[in-house]
Amino acid sequence: MQVLQADDYRYGLNLLKKYSEISIISYVLEVISSIFLAPYTMLLYSLTAYATSQHILEEIMASLQRYLVLSVIGGVLALVGFVLGLIAILFYLIPSAGRLAKWSSTLSTPSKLLKYGYYAGFIFGAISAALIILAVITSNGTTPLPGMIVKQPGAREGYQGLLVIIILGLVVTLLVMGLGILLGWVGMIMFLLELGSLTKEGLFKAVAILDVLSSGLSLVNIRVRPPYANPVAIILFLMLFPAIRLTTLLLLRKATLKVLSVEAVQP
Numbered sequence: 001m002q003v004l005q006a007d008d009y010r011y012g013l014n015l016l017k018k019y020s021e022i023s024i025i026s027y028v029l030e031v032i033s034s035i036f037l038a039p040y041t042m043l044l045y046s047l048t049a050y051a052t053s054q055h056i057l058e059e060i061m062a063s064l065q066r067y068l069v070l071s072v073i074g075g076v077l078a079l080v081g082f083v084l085g086l087i088a089i090l091f092y093l094i095p096s097a098g099r100l101a102k103w104s105s106t107l108s109t110p111s112k113l114l115k116y117g118y119y120a121g122f123i124f125g126a127i128s129a130a131l132i133i134l135a136v137i138t139s140n141g142t143t144p145l146p147g148m149i150v151k152q153p154g155a156r157e158g159y160q161g162l163l164v165i166i167i168l169g170l171v172v173t174l175l176v177m178g179l180g181i182l183l184g185w186v187g188m189i190m191f192l193l194e195l196g197s198l199t200k201e202g203l204f205k206a207v208a209i210l211d212v213l214s215s216g217l218s219l220v221n222i223r224v225r226p227p228y229a230n231p232v233a234i235i236l237f238l239m240l241f242p243a244i245r246l247t248t249l250l251l252l253r254k255a256t257l258k259v260l261s262v263e264a265v266q267p
Contacts, residue, residue, distance in 0.1 A: 005103050013256050019092035020253040022084055022119060029081035031242050036074030052164035088189055089118055099193050109189035117184030124177035131170040139162045185215070194251075203255035210248040217241045 094115050101111035189208045196204030218241060 006254050008099045008103040010260065012096045012103060013260050015092045015096035015099065017253055017256040017260070019088050019096060020256065022088040022092060022111065024246070024253070026081045026084035026088060027242070027246060029084065031078050031246075033074045033077035033081060035076065038071045085120070089121070094118060095189070097187075097243050100191075100195065106198060107191060107194055110187045110194055111224045113187030114184050115178050115187070116193055117182070119176050119184075120180030121184055122180075124173045124180060127175040128170055128177055131166055131173060134165060135166045138166060141248045196255075199259045201255050201259050203251050203258065207248055207255060210244055211252065214241060214244040214248060217244065 090167040097107065097111035097114050101107040189211060192204045192211070196202060196208070
C-alpha cells in the first residue's frame, strides 16, 4: 500500500512539474504576443477615455490594416499559448491533483473542486464560443435585404427574436463558465496550500499566495485618461503582472523539483 502511495506521490508531482513547464512556455508566448499586439492595446487605452464604440471599431480596423504582419504573428502566438495553457490544465494539472489525492485524502476535496470547476468552465466556454458564432451568423439575417423585405416580411423579426434568445443563452453560459473557472481556481489554491502543509515545502504556499496576488492584479482596470494619465505607471503595472505570474510558475517548478529530490513523505 505504501509503495502504491509513493508511486501516486511521485507521478502526481511529476505531472505538476510538467504543468508548470508547459505553463511557462504558454505564458511566455502570450507575453510575446502581447508585445506584437501592443499597438492595439495602447490604442484601446487611449480611445476608451473619449471615443464611441463605433469610433473604436473603426480605429481598430484601420490599425489592423497598418500592422497586418504584427497582427498575424501576435494572433498566432496568442492562439498557441492559449492551446498550450489548456493542455497544461487538462492533461497535467487536473491529473496531478487526482493522483496526489490518492496519495493523501486531504487533497480529495481541493482536487474535485479543481477538476469539476475547470471542466465546467471549459465546457461552457466552448458552448459560449459556439453561441457567439451563431449570434454573428444570425445577426446577418436581421439586415434588411430587399428580397427578404418583399417576399418574407416577418423573416427579419424572426431572426431578431432568435438573436435575443441566443444572446440570453450566451449570458447564462458565460456566467456558468466564469463560476466554473473561479471554483477551479479556488480548488487549485486550496490544493497548493494543502500540498505545502503535507510536504512541509513552503514554496507551494508561496506559489498560492503569489497566484492570488497576480489574479488580483489582473482584475485591476486601468483606463488611460489623456492628458492626465501617467504612462510610466501604466508601463510599470503592465510589466508587474507578467513578472509575478512568471515567478509563480518558476517557483512551482522549483518546489516540485525539491520535493521530488527527497524520499517520498508519508501523508
